[in-house]
Amino acid sequence: MPALQRLAIEGRIQAWNLPQGVISHLFRDIAAGKPGTLTRVGLGTFVDPRLEGGRINAISTEERVRLMTIDDQEYLFYPALPLQVALLRGTTADSLGNVTMEREALVLEALAIATAVHNSGGLVIVQVERLAESGTLPPKAVRIPGVLVDCVVVCDALEHHWQTFQTPYHPGYSGELRTPMAAPGAMALSARKIIARRAAFELTPNAVVNLGIGMPEGVGAVASEERVLELVTLTAEPGVIGGLPAGGLDFGAALNTQAIIDQPAQFDFYDGGGLDIAFLGMAQADAAGNVNVSRFGSRLAGAGGFINISQNARRVVFMGTFTASREALEVVDGALRLPGDGQPKFVAEVEQRTFSGALAAADGKPVLYVTERCVFELTPEGLALTEIAPGVDLERDILAQMGFTPRMPAPLREMDPRIFIEAPMGLRETLLERPLARRLHLDAAGEVLFIDFENLHIATRDDVDDIEREVETRLAPLGRRVYAVVNYDHCRINDAVLEAYTAMVRGLEERFYTRVTRYTTSGFMRRKLGHALEARAVAPHIYQSAAEAEAHLHDGEG
Structure with missing residues (x-):
């Protein structure tokens, strides 16, 4: 609101700037008849009374924010203030003043403001697109009860009741339907x-x-x-x-x-x-x-x-x-x-x-x-x-x-x-990566090692060596063998390291495992890894689910 900004900056009106969330809660506290809002929000900022107290100009001398200490903890207290007028909006009002918001993008603080102004003895005015007969609005759809409303103004939706500053109406914004999520075009490399x-x-x-x-x-x-x-x-x-x-x-x-x-x-x-x-x-x-x-x-x-x-x-x-x-x-x-x-x-x-x-x-x-x-x-x-x-x-x-x-x-x-670079970064793969240390879990009894390779990309010989080192770190100190269950869902193993990977797996089985079961929902991965393991004389069967893998862990199939 540039015109209002100028009046405030030039000192022609009293003006304060407070945090939006504090104002939202202050409306609710005024509605409840409380003395104000107590919060830590604003400490150390221009809102703090030790700095500017939220004042915009020199003529705004009233204290709108106070510093308080409770149990050695600093808080800011925002006192309640009387409210005279509320200008709100909705979609439909019935003849009793009940207001719904089915075509609105947001509900904001409409109920809190209406209650605060009504309980302060002020005037509540609501702008809507249309009127309905009393008793025809679903009770759960009413966002501002008629007992709080003094005046309803019906306006032309296309001219004076746009959903946002830019869009007259979009049913996707109001949640009336789910719209196809067309991906926005790639941003220029700026x-x-x-x-x-x-x-x-x-x-x-x-x-x-x-x-x-x-x-x-x-x-x-x-x-x-x-x-x-x-x-x-x-x-x-x-x-x-x-x-x-x-x-x-x-x-x-x-x-x-x-x-x-x-x-x-x-x-x-x-x-x-x-x-x-x-x-x-x-x-x-x-x-x-x-x-x-x-x-x-x-x-x-x-x-x-x-x-x-x-x-x-x-x-x-x-x-x-x-x-x-x-x-x-x-x-x-x-x-x-x-x-x-x-x-x-x-x-x-x-x-x-x-x-x-x-x-x-x-x-x-x-x-x-x-x-x-x-x-x-x-x-x-x-x-x-x-x-x-x-x-x-x-x-x-x-x-x-x-x-x-x-x-x-x-x-x-x-x-x-x-x-x-212009090309996609592969962010999805990066975000889904987890450190190897978080992918291995030994059960409480110390009998079963669960290995989660979901979304892991095994691309280099270093990756293979890291896996072997992590398993050794977990199991070597035990001095005995354990069972193992391995999740290969969405795991990728580059062909260039597949031979080294299966050789490493065979070595771990010989040293640390009593029996291993593996699973993945990918038929391609089951065939690819199964053939590679079989070539290393490692039991090749790979199950389709974790439940199957765990169920067959002790029955000799693995």
Whole structure:
């Protein structure tokens, strides 16, 4: 809202900027008649009263945030305030004012706001597309009960009731149907894609993920291109869980979600540590690891949900170009060719602290700062430079364009070369890889070794040697033989090392195993490995399931 921003920046209205999740919870607490919201969200940021207290200008003197200590733990208290008017929206209202949201992309804080304003003695106005007779709306579909509504405004949906800032209506956004998930076209190999690719290496299977607006949206595109979307659950703060969050002016909506919940409930989940990892934008960062995304000179962007998310996610990856430059970089033979100097974004001190590096470091939170030319990591001593892109000169392209000198633990690693080529990176295979140590498990009785080679790619002689070494490490100290069950589901063994692999297997059987059973759902793998084992005089039968393999472990078949 640029006009409102100008009024606030110029000091013509009183204005505060508070974390979006705190505001969501404050609505709910006002509705319940509580004195306010008590939380740790905002500590160490510009919202903290020891810094700016969320004030936007000098005429905003009222205290909207207080510091409190409970059992030696610091909290921020956001006092309740009376609310006079609510302007909300829904899809259908009946003649009693009950409102449904079947065509809305999000439900947001509609119920909490309506309740808070009603209980404060204010006026609740709801805009809808259409009217229905009382008693015709399914009770469970009503999101704002009529007892809270004072006025309903019916408007033309195509002209004044768009689902998002960009889309008039999409049934996929409202969850009315599941749409074909057409993969977006591959991103051009730009700074944006390079940053998104490096960030995507931080994904882990089964992670619950938040993608911020702007640069982090590229992680979703890269995840789609690399076929890893189904390995993670993407979320966005307005209340979508699962599916593919939309970007740009559709941000907040999502296609093919698992659930669309109230925004206060989403922030309950976030604030309680439900996010495994968050990918967020980064406009400025400083030596202490502080990040600014909220205010730059006369420009007021606001914090949105950034403070809640960055403070409470278990891991955070900040993403942004190294400098602010209009010139495009080039990638030549897998190495960067950088534009001329841009405006520094790694500065001595950020203009406003939207993320506290010191607080995160004290909590031991893993935090990365990913750019197209290098990667930084948060340490207790501040920012440390850990990776550098191929083709980048450390002194000229990095240190000379920073407002401080980062820590540089030697040696610097080179960013993964796959990031800088046009071809897909093979991210899916990388994410599904697990260290060998986590693939071997000896049962409690010490009688059966379970070996899980699912999704493992055995490509080199070193891979074969590593497997032999890991099994020896586990079994040699026992001084006796054990049974073994091996899972070969989706395992790949290169033909060039198949002979060495089967020779290694025979050696392990002779030294450590009483009997071995193997299984895989792949008929091709059963034939390929079975023939190779038979050639080494190793029992070749491979079962189709773990249950079959375990059932026949002791009956002489193996």
